[in-house]
Amino acid sequence: MLQQVALVLTVVTVVTCLAYLARSVFAGRVFGPGNSRLVGTAGIVGLVGFAVVPFFGNMGANAAFAQxxxxxxxxxxxxxxxxxxxxxxxxxxxxxxxxxxxxxxxxDAEGLV
Structure with missing residues (x-):
């Protein structure tokens, strides 16, 4: 069950971050502190989820074999x-x-204009 919860949380978090990023880019704000945080969050959560989901799946399979x-x-x-x-x-x-x-x-460019 943990595998599915981790998968859903990973997908929801990454999609939410990327949806907010897309909304910001469409509004004309490509580079900003918020967008940098969204990209970093989506990337880190995606990496951790990519590692954790198979790990929890293996735990579940081992528990089933043990039972x-x-x-x-x-x-x-x-x-x-x-x-x-x-x-x-x-x-x-x-x-x-x-x-x-x-x-x-x-x-830096905003200060020049």
Whole structure:
């Protein structure tokens, strides 16, 4: 059950952050502190959810096997591919950095005009 709750919370949080970001961009405010926080929040929650959901699924499967076998079957193996996490973390860091630098450039440019 934790797997499904984590999945729903991850999806709802990421979609909500990205919807607020899209609304702000459509209003003409691309770079700002709020948008930088929205991008960072969506990225971090997405990464954590991407890691936690399979972990909770594995926990549920292990609990089911333990119930079926009356505790005699111990399946504790969980394979993790680190490359997708590293790639996603790089993309999140890059996008967040772009928004923070854009925010700083916009702030500096407003003082010139």
């Amino acid at each position: 079926i076998s009356d505790g005699t079957f111990d399946n504790v193996v969980m394979a993790i591919q680190p490359f997708p996490f590293i790639l996603a973390a790089f993309a999140v860091a890059l996008i967040t950095t772009v928004f923070v630098v854009g925010e700083r450039l916009q702030r």
